[in-house]
Amino acid sequence: MSVHDLWDGLPKAEIARRRQKNAVRWQRRWRGPDINPTTGRLAQHKQSYSDNQKPQALLDEAAQIQSPHQQGTRSSSVTVGTLLDRHLAAKADRAPKTIEADEYHASVVRDTFGDRVLSTIDATEIEIWSQRAEPAASSRKKQLELLRAAIKRGVRDNLVGVDVTEGLVVSLRHTERPYWSSQELRAVVDAASSDFDATMFRVLGFLGLRENEMRTLRVGDLVGNQLTVRDSKTRAGIRTLPVPASVLPSLVELAGSRPKADWLFVSPRRPGNAVSKGYANAALTRAVGGANAIRIDPIRRLSAHGLRHTFAAIALSEAGGNLLSVSRALGHARPSITLDRYGHLAPAGLEPLMALVDAFAVPKAA
Secondary structure, rough: OOOEEEEOOHHHHHHHHHHOOOOOOEEEEEEEEEOOOOOOOEEEEEEEEOOHHHHHHHHHHHHHHHHHHHHHHHHHHOOOHHHHHHHHOOOOOOOOHHHHHHHHHHHHOOOHHHOHHHHOOOOOHHHHOOOOOOHHHHHHHHHHHHHHHHHHHHOOOOOOOOOOOOOOOOOOOOOOOOOOHHHHHHHHHHHHOOHHHHHHHHHHHOOOOOOOHHHEHHHHHHOEEEEEOOOOOOHOOOEEOOOOOOOOHHHHHHOOOOOOEEOOOOOOOOOOOOOOOOHHHHHHHHHHHHHOOOOOOOOOOOOHHHHHHHHHHHHHHHHOOOHHHHHHHOOOOHHHHHHHHHHOEEEOOOOHHHHHHHHHOOOOOO
16 A cells, blocks of 8 residues: 655646645555456555545554554554544545534544544543533534544454443433424414415424425425435435325325426425425414414414424324334434434333233233
8 A cells, every 4th residue: 555645746836726726635555455357466446635644544554454563562552533534534435514524523533632642541531521611512422422433443443452432421411492292283284374385384294304305305206105305414314205194195286297307395486496495484484373363372483494393203202103213204314313302202111112012922812
């Protein structure tokens, strides 16, 4: 394996031009393990980088692994920065926004531990760092998880001996997200200004879509009783959802016989364009006002994203759904996200679980 500077020997003007374009500069080259069918030799591979930190880290680790006399000293010389570089490089095929977020959180970890050899850091030091006052608990949790993932990869690859973050957690104070009950959601749907608005509320509240996912649905995404959601923040967000029977007729009517490439929710004011970003919130305000005009107990105002929280609340607290299924329906990247945000809404206690298990323990009549 070798690392090459692609700008080496270029005129200063050309280097300035490439720097302005943020062109890749470094290239890692290695052979194998596959065979080139044409030459019969180990195949040559290349990978380019904007900076030399990642390829150099991989080069250093390869050199250590290939040198027998270095085997015993690796765990006492590997830095946290190297572990982070290796972990991020191995996850380079994820969604761009996820990579961007991980790069940011990795930079925060590097500010404190980047140049530190892992063997010089103990669990207490990391625990104190993870409980600092700033930033928000959710960010500190992500940073600790990223550090832990990098260290676990190092343990797996025999670069370091132990995971010093084992057992450490960042406590997230629960923040109640406003939501409606199913009865309140139905009241708002019934008070919608049009069938178009009512269908939009059903999709957001009874399927749990993000507002932008609703806006970018195509007619062809509805096939039978299945709705494919494509525009999302993570790969897990690209999902196919069974449409509830109460929602399906209004969606089928909305789709009609239009071409599959047409937007499912077309702007009432701009034919041919998807419904605008602010439309759902404005429609909700009108519907809540209409519903409250005939109610003694007023329904509080929610944003379009509040309907996504409403879906989670109905699915967990009213329908008794399990967290894994709700997580998949919401398109969360990890079930832990659903647990952090909505775990308090899940059915509590072991009695319901044991009652279900008991049904299998009773002998069946002959």
